[in-house]
Amino acid sequence: MSETTKKYRIAVIPGDGIGKEVTPWAQKALEHAAQGVADFEYEDFDLGAERYLRDGAILPDEELERIKTTDAILLGAVGDPRIKAGVLERGLLLRLRFELDQYVNLRPSKLYRGVTSPLANPGDIDFVVVREGTEGLYCGAGGAVRRQTPHEVATEVSINTAYGVERVVRYAFELAMKRRRHVTLVHKKNVLVNAGDMWQRIVDRVGEEYPEVTHDYNHIDAATIYLVSDPSRFDVILTDNLFGDILTDEAGAVVGGVGYSASGCINASNEFPSMFEPIHGSAPDIAGQGIANPTAAILSAAMLLRHLGFDEAAARIDAAVEADIAELGSTPRSTDEIGRDILARM
Amino acid sequence: MSETTKKYRIAVIPGDGIGKEVTPWAQKALEHAAQGVADFEYEDFDLGAERYLRDGAILPDEELERIKTTDAILLGAVGDPRIKAGVLERGLLLRLRFELDQYVNLRPSKLYRGVTSPLANPGDIDFVVVREGTEGLYCGAGGAVRRQTPHEVATEVSINTAYGVERVVRYAFELAMKRRRHVTLVHKKNVLVNAGDMWQRIVDRVGEEYPEVTHDYNHIDAATIYLVSDPSRFDVILTDNLFGDILTDEAGAVVGGVGYSASGCINASNEFPSMFEPIHGSAPDIAGQGIANPTAAILSAAMLLRHLGFDEAAARIDAAVEADIAELGSTPRSTDEIGRDILARM
Numbered sequence: 004m005s006e007t008t009k010k011y012r013i014a015v016i017p018g019d020g021i022g023k024e025v026t027p028w029a030q031k032a033l034e035h036a037a038q039g040v041a042d043f044e045y046e047d048f049d050l051g052a053e054r055y056l057r058d059g060a061i062l063p064d065e066e067l068e069r070i071k072t073t074d075a076i077l078l079g080a081v082g083d084p085r086i087k088a089g090v091l092e093r094g095l096l097l098r099l100r101f102e103l104d105q106y107v108n109l110r111p112s113k114l115y116r117g118v119t120s121p122l123a124n125p126g127d128i129d130f131v132v133v134r135e136g137t138e139g140l141y142c143g144a145g146g147a148v149r150r151q152t153p154h155e156v157a158t159e160v161s162i163n164t165a166y167g168v169e170r171v172v173r174y175a176f177e178l179a180m181k182r183r184r185h186v187t188l189v190h191k192k193n194v195l196v197n198a199g200d201m202w203q204r205i206v207d208r209v210g211e212e213y214p215e216v217t218h219d220y221n222h223i224d225a226a227t228i229y230l231v232s233d234p235s236r237f238d239v240i241l242t243d244n245l246f247g248d249i250l251t252d253e254a255g256a257v258v259g260g261v262g263y264s265a266s267g268c269i270n271a272s273n274e275f276p277s278m279f280e281p282i283h284g285s286a287p288d289i290a291g292q293g294i295a296n297p298t299a300a301i302l303s304a305a306m307l308l309r310h311l312g313f314d315e316a317a318a319r320i321d322a323a324v325e326a327d328i329a330e331l332g333s334t335p336r337s338t339d340e341i342g343r344d345i346l347a348r349m
Numbered sequence: 350m351s352e353t354t355k356k357y358r359i360a361v362i363p364g365d366g367i368g369k370e371v372t373p374w375a376q377k378a379l380e381h382a383a384q385g386v387a388d389f390e391y392e393d394f395d396l397g398a399e400r401y402l403r404d405g406a407i408l409p410d411e412e413l414e415r416i417k418t419t420d421a422i423l424l425g426a427v428g429d430p431r432i433k434a435g436v437l438e439r440g441l442l443l444r445l446r447f448e449l450d451q452y453v454n455l456r457p458s459k460l461y462r463g464v465t466s467p468l469a470n471p472g473d474i475d476f477v478v479v480r481e482g483t484e485g486l487y488c489g490a491g492g493a494v495r496r497q498t499p500h501e502v503a504t505e506v507s508i509n510t511a512y513g514v515e516r517v518v519r520y521a522f523e524l525a526m527k528r529r530r531h532v533t534l535v536h537k538k539n540v541l542v543n544a545g546d547m548w549q550r551i552v553d554r555v556g557e558e559y560p561e562v563t564h565d566y567n568h569i570d571a572a573t574i575y576l577v578s579d580p581s582r583f584d585v586i587l588t589d590n591l592f593g594d595i596l597t598d599e600a601g602a603v604v605g606g607v608g609y610s611a612s613g614c615i616n617a618s619n620e621f622p623s624m625f626e627p628i629h630g631s632a633p634d635i636a637g638q639g640i641a642n643p644t645a646a647i648l649s650a651a652m653l654l655r656h657l658g659f660d661e662a663a664a665r666i667d668a669a670v671e672a673d674i675a676e677l678g679s680t681p682r683s684t685d686e687i688g689r690d691i692l693a694r695m
């Protein structure tokens with residue numbers, strides 16, 4: 004490697020549960036794929052349940068600032084049953100997505116050859132969900148009065164801005180241009196009329212700038228039906244933060260399990276590092292047994308490489324994963340066996 | 350019938366699209382099943398898109414008041430592509446659910462013998478979703494500023510009360526006592542911490558009064574996975590208004606199509622009439638062709654009968670439907686053919 008080679012600093016946040024088991028394999032795949040291509044340095048961040056239980060820290064400002072100076076983040080999963088729901092999710096995972104303004108949550112869904120879908124006739128599934136990542140019901144707006152009394156009232160507020168919606172809509176249309184040129188907006192505009200109407204107007208307006216891209220609309224409830232009855236109809240699904248969360252887990256199930264679904268939390272204007280993570284959670288029920296599938300985490304390493312412009316290195320990971328699944332997808336293997344098998348193919 | 354027989358007045362609101370095609374069959378099934386059992390009178394309400402386009406009326410107060418004096422409502426579907434999304438849904442359908450305080454939206458999902466599920470191994474699917482019907486994001490709270498400008502901000506507010514949650518939680522536990530004694534709360538408490546925490550606390554507290562009923566919790570995203578990967582795990586799913594909307598459409602797909610899924614919008618304290626409707630919408634894409642499946646509407650007539658205490662009459666409809674599906678479920682038939690076939694079996 005020449006002396007002028009740019010150094011890339013990657014923040015690694017294994018997090019909780021199976022996040023800690025699969026992230027080392029994602030990092031190994033990254034190291035392997037980057038060899039001779041780029042100079043990657045890894046910086047570990049001890050964040051998540053263990054740290055919180057040890058010293059009460061969730062995401063100290065200095066650590067957030069250091070993460071901001073990195074080039075990309077590899078994340079495992081966040082969430083632990085010993086800690087009240089929301090504390091780590093909102094304090095760590097969502098804080099990262101929001102503070103780093105990762106407004107595109109990119110979630111490809113693909114039925115790999117060799118994977119058995121729970122659907123009898125899955126067809127050819129290959130779509131991407133473009134989930135907005137910094138607005139909606141995830142803002143943390145809302146509160147409660149008279150807690151713990153019979154008069155308690157709890158609210159949750161979805162905040163949506165034209166600024167925030169337009170940038171993710173543009174991203175979706177640009178992405179569609181590189182794919183099959185179809186965008187499906189998913190919302191619930193017949194009930195959530197304020198936000199839904201704004202989303203639809205912005206999609207219609209931006210869509211005019213992309214005459215080659217067709218677009219249509221599904222209510223979220225209808226979309227959950229199509230994911231089961233006709234998933235191959237979708238190319239790019241564009242949706243808000245909560246609907247995207249729901250649809251991508253259902254999509255993960257439809258393509259044979261969230262163990263194959265990677266995601267990128269992308270700051271598409273590159274002001275801050277983007278973050279790559281499997282869409283599965285910390286899975287406390289199977290954590291510690293060494294049986295979690297590291298494939299999604301490894302695929303998120305490929306997304307990271309592609310994001311930084313190393314398309315060929317990314318393609319090497321993708322190809323190794325595809326070959327591994329095609330040949331051994333249905334063979335029960337441990338985390339380490341799958342990781343080693345994929346690495347061996349690279 | 351004796352002179353002392355109580356008269357039941359049923360409001361019939363066919364509504365829009367295929368609602369107008371399937372509701373007459375629901376009414377016929379009701380008439381047939383009620384013969385010799387109870388004295389039913391039907392009152393038609395011309396509400397929906399046609400009426401709105403004709404005279405601008407959505408749900409005039411006098412009509413709402415007349416509906417309030419009936420014993421139950423048979424509804425088809427609401428929604429028409431010629432009219433801006435939300436106008437009829439919120440002005441008619443949701444207004445009825447809210448004004449009549451139909452706080453239990455009861456949605457059984459059952460895989461009938463003779464129906465082909467899109468799942469390769471569906472197992473034995475038989476659960477009920479108890480969806481809260483009068484709160485959450487369906488309140489119509491929220492708004493927009495700087496509409497149509499780059500500075501537009503649109504909000505949607507989910508309002509949840511201990512009063513509203515507790516009554517539907519109690520309903521779910523009572524229902525579970527008559528079933529397999531398991532309640533699954535579905536929410537997103539790791540993000541929607543205010544509402545989610547309140548739901549969980551109330552479920553825990555009410556659950557203590559039902560020691561025979563076990564209860565657990567799924568995040569909405571995980572629940573959409575289980576509906577595809579292991580739907581037979583569920584007995585009673587208890588959830589809020591929006592999550593219930595989403596889950597029941599996905600569940601409808603999983604049991605072979607929303608054409609088999611009925612629902613009741615129930616005012617369980619009987620201050621106002623309850624309303625029975627198929628969970629499918631007005632389906633403008635197939636409306637007018639006479640091909641909509643009236644089974645869900647007919648099943649909603651059975652739910653209406655059961656709600657009024659006519660269990661045997663309800664069971665007659667259910668049995669006719671089950672026999673029809675078992676024998677002819679996979680035969681393509683028109684709306685009228687299916688309606689006639691089911692009626693003939695009663």
Ligand SMILES: CC(C)[C@H](C(=O)O)[C@@H](O)C(=O)O
Binds near residue numbers: 092248
């Ligand atoms: C852990 C949770 C906060 C998160 C989300 O809801 O976004 C997860 O479900 C995901 O999809 O990445």
Ligand SMILES: CC(C)[C@H](C(=O)O)[C@@H](O)C(=O)O
Binds near residue numbers: 427428438439630
């Ligand atoms: C038409 C619409 C307002 C309605 C809802 O969202 O409740 C429908 O989808 C349903 O599930 O009954």
